[in-house]
Amino acid sequence: MSAAVRRVALLVVLLMGLAACQVDIEVGIGFNEDGSGLVTVDVALDQEAVALAPDITSLLLIDDIEDPASGWSYNDPRIDDQGRTSFSASKPFGSVEQLESVLSEIFGSEEVFRDFTFERATSFAQTDYRVTGVVDLSGGMDLFTDPQLTERLGGEPLGQPIPNLENALAGVTVRLVLDLPVGAEQEETLELGQGAVSIEMTAQEESGTAVTLRWVAWAAFALLGLSVLIAIAGYLLDRRNRSRSIDPTISQEPLVRSTSSAAVQPPARRLRLVVLNPLGVLFEPSDEPSQLLVDFAAERGSEVDAETVDQIHSQAVLGRITPAELWTGLGLDDDPAELTEQYLDQYTVRSGARDFVAEMTRRELPVACLTNDIASWSSALRDRLQIEGVDTWIVSSEVGVCMPAPGIYEALRRTTAVPYENALLVDVRAEHLDAANALGMSTALLAESRPQGGDAPGHAVVTSFSDFFRRRPRS
Template identity: 90%
Template sequence: MRRVGVSAAARRVALLLVLVLGLAACQVNIEVGIGFNEDGSGLVTVDVALDQEAVTLAPDITSLLLIEDIEDPASGWSYNDPRIDDQGRTSFSASKPFGSPEQLESVLAEIFGSDDVFRDITFERTTSFAQTDYRVTGVVDLSDGLDLFIDPRLTERLGGEPLGQPIPDLENALAGVSVRLVLDLPVGAEQEETLELGQGAVSIEMTAQEESATAVTLRWVAWAAFALLGLSVLVAIAGYFLERRNRRRSTDPTVSQEPLVRSTTSAAPQPPARRLRLVVLNPLGVLFEPSDEPSQLLAAFAAERGSEMDAESVEQLHHQAVLGRITPAELWTGLGLDDNPDELTEQYLDQYTMRSGARDFMTEMARRELPVACLTNDIASWSSALRDRLQITGVDTWIVSSEVGVCMPAPGIYEALRRTTAVPYENALLVDVRAGHLDAAHALGMSTAMLAESRPQDGEAPGHAVVTSFSDFFRRRPRS
């Protein structure tokens, strides 16, 4: 069905065709571009290009295209100034956005003034785990030929001639016009279709696919995980059968236990697997006295200064501080103490003194060139202040819970020690006053020794070597 009112864009195209077709021997190229967004909206662009001969024969065509009664700002079309392309042609273009595939058909109808040229336009977008698929379909019908460009109002304006002047050779005029349709999908895919005036209905279809880089990566990671799982199962099975075979060979008297290849040189003696390379001390209780649980010592200190917080609450607050989650000032405030935080810290740390024999022990470790590390659940600034106060020397590494964010007996703090010192667990000895800390270290493979006030009675053995003074280390070897 032909529209009664033709838009400014359609009148522009019609006027251009009138002039070019009237010249017959000249060429005009019409390009209709449709660019889609992901949601089905987009932009229609109409580009009409004339060769130099056409412009020479109709020098005032530019002014005809820009006269006020043809330009219609309310139509929604945007017009660009005429330009010269790289082939020497003069091009005129207009564009108009659309919000949906349905609205697209009405915008396209304005180009030729007919609902029948572009019809049944569809836009589909489907998504799956790793990709998005796009599909555009429709029909383009240019069978009306030159009738598409005849406008009664324009005919009257041009003196009664439907195309501005008689066309003696209609076939030649049609040959001078080309129509190109360009579809552009969101993934950057583009498809072109060249059509001819007078050509019947042509079905168009375009598909494109976009893969999600993140989803593809996850898919490959999943495949790799399955492959590693399968490999680990195979390795486990192979190890099981090898172990069975070795056990069978070791118990079979008919199988020689001699090595298959004898060494021609004597093997160098190997050092024992558990050679001690690092002594680890918990300074709170080992280097410093008293050996009370720090949270209990803190609770008694706070109670003496008027805090009404119960022991369990103090322990929870202290735990947050030694994990580095609250500052010392926030700890004192939480305990309900309003005195100067620095002064409270000074008074609290005044309770600690150096344990008897500790300095001699450190000197002996240095003489034996045996490194010493400290591992402690403490606030970093408090630990540093105690080192300065008591003039601690000879410690190569300090691992403080508030700096690593984990406390003994959690495995993470022992792992921080291992990584920092590069000493395997089996080559390290931990000396502590708390059985829980020693139990966790022993489970990881460390040698352990408990520093206690007295030796345990029968049936009270804590599962670790027990020493009552530093001199015990030089009289006996702690049990691993």
């Protein structure tokens, strides 16, 4: 059923009851931290409107929305706390550009919701969010009518005088609800026929950790200043006492030598945990999974571009969409389970991987895996390739954060209870190692070959698992 037919169905309800019926249309836009999110449309009809059109359920928001290709998800009708019958549907978006495309499907016009922006600015102790846009309902009843049908009916939509239609549309309320990642929702109530309205919402999130660190830093400076004052006072008192009690002819050199101790050496690091990124370290190929998905989709006739694949894959490894939704987004309509099995078939165990993990087990050194992956895919690879001896698996879709974001390394630290400075991360991605190194972890880059000349990546470089067991020459 076309969007025009659904709009006509809604208008029929209004015409039968004119101003006696009440219809509320709520458009909700919920944003995630990266600018993706979910659009929700809720149409609420009062009892009089439903009584006038008992079959409205089959006309409003159903056929097109239940079509998987449309991307919309439809919820069964429900009775709200005001006794109205509510119909709702939702559709995700991955960017502001996709948001405007989704919004244009609601009224069949790109002019109603336009010029939307999403901004996220992060400083030391806070994150600021800002969203802006324009809502233009000046189309009035044209938003619900079909131009071709109006022409056939002699210029009167649905064969009714325009004043009657305008009276009916007076019973329609449109509400826009914005929801940023933090703070309360913002609601804007609009009227059909109303001109363009600029929308703006801001929110601010203070990092509890950052604020605490800031106070700790101030406290540390204060304590440092106090300790300096105490040291100076002690020095002056000691000097005064010595001038009174010590013979000035006695040399002070032995005293100076005895109180000037050697610099304290930092304790040597003790390795307590080996962390591996299974995608590339334990399992081959080591290519970026998003690039493997581009090639996989192209082999099956999909023309989806690499940027779209990267966005969809990012949502999947964050746990925001299912594998089935990923395959649909890539334009592949085959059975999702079969597609997943075919995709995972390309992975094999890297040479020496099983022996390396077994040797770590023999040395009583725990092994953990840290990966940007979909949980069900990661579990399937473990079952398929059978590598025994890995004690802990941290999968991005289960913790909701990916490398190189600090949160996933913190999830590893909390799960294993091993400090960063006692852990070694082995990965094929330098950006993952850079983030780990900044937190204090030891790092090793597993590469196809050793860097040439000035191309050193800032991490230890190994080309095979056997490199970990080579004896270093004595200096």
